[in-house]
Amino acid sequence: MSRLEAAQERRAEAGVPGSGPPQASDVLLEVRNLRTYFHVMDGTVRAVDGVDFKINRGGTLGLVGESGCGKSVTAHAIMRLIETPPGEIAEGEIWFDGRDLLTLSDEEMREIRGGDIAMIFQEPMTSLNPVFTVGDQISEAVRLHQKVSAREARDRAIESLRLVGLSAPERRVRQYPHELSGGMRQRVLIAMALSCSPKLLIADEPTTALDVTIQAQILELINDVQAQTGTALLLITHDLAVVAETVQTLAVMYAGRIVETGSVEEVLLNPRMPYTQGLLNSIPGEKKRGKALSAIEGVVPSPFRMPPGCKFQPRCPHQWERCTMEPDLLEVGRSERRARCWLQAPGEIERRRTYDLAAAATVRDVIG
Ligand SMILES: Nc1ncnc2c1ncn2[C@@H]1O[C@H](COP(=O)(O)OP(=O)(O)OP(=O)(O)O)[C@@H](O)[C@H]1O
Numbered sequence: 001m002s003r004l005e006a007a008q009e010r011r012a013e014a015g016v017p018g019s020g021p022p023q024a025s026d027v028l029l030e031v032r033n034l035r036t037y038f039h040v041m042d043g044t045v046r047a048v049d050g051v052d053f054k055i056n057r058g059g060t061l062g063l064v065g066e067s068g069c070g071k072s073v074t075a076h077a078i079m080r081l082i083e084t085p086p087g088e089i090a091e092g093e094i095w096f097d098g099r100d101l102l103t104l105s106d107e108e109m110r111e112i113r114g115g116d117i118a119m120i121f122q123e124p125m126t127s128l129n130p131v132f133t134v135g136d137q138i139s140e141a142v143r144l145h146q147k148v149s150a151r152e153a154r155d156r157a158i159e160s161l162r163l164v165g166l167s168a169p170e171r172r173v174r175q176y177p178h179e180l181s182g183g184m185r186q187r188v189l190i191a192m193a194l195s196c197s198p199k200l201l202i203a204d205e206p207t208t209a210l211d212v213t214i215q216a217q218i219l220e221l222i223n224d225v226q227a228q229t230g231t232a233l234l235l236i237t238h239d240l241a242v243v244a245e246t247v248q249t250l251a252v253m254y255a256g257r258i259v260e261t262g263s264v265e266e267v268l269l270n271p272r273m274p275y276t277q278g279l280l281n282s283i284p285g286e287k288k289r290g291k292a293l294s295a296i297e298g299v300v301p302s303p304f305r306m307p308p309g310c311k312f313q314p315r316c317p318h319q320w321e322r323c324t325m326e327p328d329l330l331e332v333g334r335s336e337r338r339a340r341c342w343l344q345a346p347g348e349i350e351r352r353r354t355y356d357l358a359a360a361a362t363v364r365d366v367i368g
């Protein structure tokens with residue numbers, strides 16, 4: 001029995017409260033306590049280590065964080081595309097439209113992938129097959145999930161190419177990927193993703209490989225089709241400017257955990273977690289013209305040498321003795337606004353000040 005099956009059995013036996021499908025019917029996706037590990041030569045990489053989030057029907061969530069924090073692994077786990085071994089979904093529940101994806105058979109999952117959940121991958125250039133025309137590839141995606149004739153599938157391909165703003169779609173369907181520019185290929189991938197009218201679109205760094213003007217066009221396109229089709233969106237990026245314009249809610253990841261959540265405005269205008277504050281300080285902006293940007297000190301910890309307690313502690317300008325214990329994702333103010341930082345716990349800021357005063361007194365004592 002795998003670790004995941006054992007965890008599922010334990011949950012069922014204990015009748016854990018709060019388990020089972022989400023109560024609210026407007027929740028489309030709810031990820032609970034997701035843990036995904038990779039067992040490699042040097043040890044175990046806990047790439048995703050206890051992640052929870054929700055996306056409502058038609059809602060949009062941005063998942064942001066530095067390279068290697070576990071964003072893509074989270075997306076691949078939702079799609080059940082973690083290669084086992086070396087990977088393993090060790091624990092968690094992924095409720096999608098009333099079903100826990102982690103309990104489905106491979107066959108059931110194949111139906112969902114590319115049907116109800118579509119994904120645009122991080123490497124757009126390798127996601128299209130060079131030897132088939134664009135039209136054939138979209139038609140095949142349609143026929144894999146829907147019982148339609150070849151003719152209807154081709155019409156659907158043309159329609160979805162039109163939806164993503166490609167000119168002369170009747171001609172485009174006969175073209176091969178190498179005949180298109182990078183921006184056009186990305187539009188084709190979005191068209192393919194949308195061709196089956198998914199309930200959820202996962203876009204993993206959809207614009208990273210494109211130049212800045214094309215990036216803006218693709219984001220606008222994702223925004224437009226999301227609003228038109230009512231598809232929910234999970235947008236993964238390391239670029240805060242991208243999420244600011246595209247999603248309503250934000251989850252910031254660090255070292256396999258979510259460290260801050262809230263509406264885009266709240267998180268970007270009033271970040272509560274020092275990591276998010278550091279990320280925001282490190283991006284250029286009008287107000288910072290002429291001033292040096294402050295990069296976050298230090299580097300992401302090695303997956304094999306995670307610090308005890310708060311994983312951001314070694315790089316945090318506010319770290320103190322409390323941080324050797326890991327804080328929960330604490331509620332700050334209204335619900336769904338959370339930050340994983342002791343300074344957000346009641347009374348901790350006061351205690352932190354007292355600690356500073358005591359530390360200063362100690363330094364005075366030591367140096368006389
Ligand atoms: N197949 C694998 N084998 C071993 N380790 C892996 C594998 N896939 C991912 N990892 C590790 O899991 C961690 C999270 O990787 P992930 O790809 O999710 O990062 P990311 O947040 O998407 O980063 P980026 O912004 O660079 O895309 C990293 O430490 C990575 O090395």
Ligand SMILES: [Mg+2]
Pocket residue numbers: 071072073122204
């Ligand atoms: Mg990634």
